[in-house]
Amino acid sequence: MTHQTSFAQAEFAAKKKTTRREKFLARMEELIPWAKLLAVLEPHYPKGERGRRPIGLERMLRVYFLQQWYALADEALEDALYDSQALRGFARLDLAEEGVPDATTLLNFRHLLEAHDLCKGLFAAINADLATRGLLLRAGTLVDATLIAAPPSTKNAQKERDPEMHQTKKGNQWYFGMKAHIGADRDSKLVHTVIVTAANVADITKTAQLLHGAETQVHADAGYAGVEQRAEIVALERKIDWQIARKRGQIKALAEGAEKEACKAVEKAKASVRACVEHPFHIVKNLFRHRKVRYRGLAKNGHQLYVLFGLANVVIGARVRAAV
Numbered sequence: 497m498t499h500q501t502s503f504a505q506a507e508f509a510a511k512k513k514t515t516r517r518e519k520f521l522a523r524m525e526e527l528i529p530w531a532k533l534l535a536v537l538e539p540h541y542p543k544g545e546r547g548r549r550p551i552g553l554e555r556m557l558r559v560y561f562l563q564q565w566y567a568l569a570d571e572a573l574e575d576a577l578y579d580s581q582a583l584r585g586f587a588r589l590d591l592a593e594e595g596v597p598d599a600t601t602l603l604n605f606r607h608l609l610e611a612h613d614l615c616k617g618l619f620a621a622i623n624a625d626l627a628t629r630g631l632l633l634r635a636g637t638l639v640d641a642t643l644i645a646a647p648p649s650t651k652n653a654q655k656e657r658d659p660e661m662h663q664t665k666k667g668n669q670w671y672f673g674m675k676a677h678i679g680a681d682r683d684s685k686l687v688h689t690v691i692v693t694a695a696n697v698a699d700i701t702k703t704a705q706l707l708h709g710a711e712t713q714v715h716a717d718a719g720y721a722g723v724e725q726r727a728e729i730v731a732l733e734r735k736i737d738w739q740i741a742r743k744r745g746q747i748k749a750l751a752e753g754a755e756k757e758a759c760k761a762v763e764k765a766k767a768s769v770r771a772c773v774e775h776p777f778h779i780v781k782n783l784f785r786h787r788k789v790r791y792r793g794l795a796k797n798g799h800q801l802y803v804l805f806g807l808a809n810v811v812i813g814a815r816v817r818a819a820v
Contacts, residue, residue, distance in 0.1 A: 636682030
């Protein structure tokens with residue numbers, strides 16, 4: 497059935513400038529494997545056999561992705577959909593015929609994803625699609641972790657900070673929150689593994705869980721020094737070329753001369769490869785604005801991070817294809 501174009505849609509389509517938001521959403525519309533993602537969610541989505549008919553699954557998934565890209569709370573997303581024609585166009589909403597999903601509907605959809613662990617399924621489906629396109633390689637892995645802040649305030653009903661978060665010291669600065677540990681492909685920069693822990697968990701303890709099992713080389717910063725001697729790594733019983741950065745103090749202690757210059761050149765070469773693991777963090781924290789957790793507890797925030805890194809992979813995959 498064809499629908500008559502509303503005045504708002506006609507006016508928006510006739511404008512002369514295409515905004516960055518429109519360009520980004522158009523690119524995501526083209527790149528996201530919608531059919532595969534919907535196949536993951538469909539078995540668990542209400543069929544509407546009793547009670548009020550549910551909003552279409554694809555529309556709810558589109559709205560959920562908008563929430564992740566623009567770091568919006570449920571009420572803020574509802575308002576943004578009323579305000580922005582670009583967001584409504586991506587969500588395929590026409591105010592002349594229907595209303596915007598309310599905050600409670602958005603909350604229930606997110607709880608559905610969490611209850612059935614579907615965020616991890618979305619992450620896996622995106623990676624499977626990228627692998628079929630030849631973008632997710634298996635020769636090398638980059639491992640790293642980033643701190644994500646949590647509210648330290650005790651002005652809440654429980655009169656306490658989130659008990660699952662923790663404080664840790666980095667340099668001379670204390671942080672309170674959680675850590676996102678990732679394993680990323682060395683060549684394509686795509687994230688293949690995500691692990692969420694409290695902020696005080698040492699990066700090196702999660703290394704074995706960040707390996708997919710087929711890599712022959714692993715790159716990491718100086719925080720992973722000595723990882724090859726850990727029991728869980730030795731138990732893997734396979735040869736891995738560990739490219740771990742040397743600590744600055746060790747290089748500084750070397751006498752000036754050819755040996756020190758050679759060591760610096762080697763470390764610079766390793767750093768140029770290792771730096772690629774920062775790209776997913778940059779997209780999640782800066783492009784998607786996820787610098788502070790929104791929910792309490794590691795489980796809910798872990799679900800969200802699976803979706804965020806999956807969507808970051810879509811962005812990275814687009815850049816890789818454009819560079820080829």
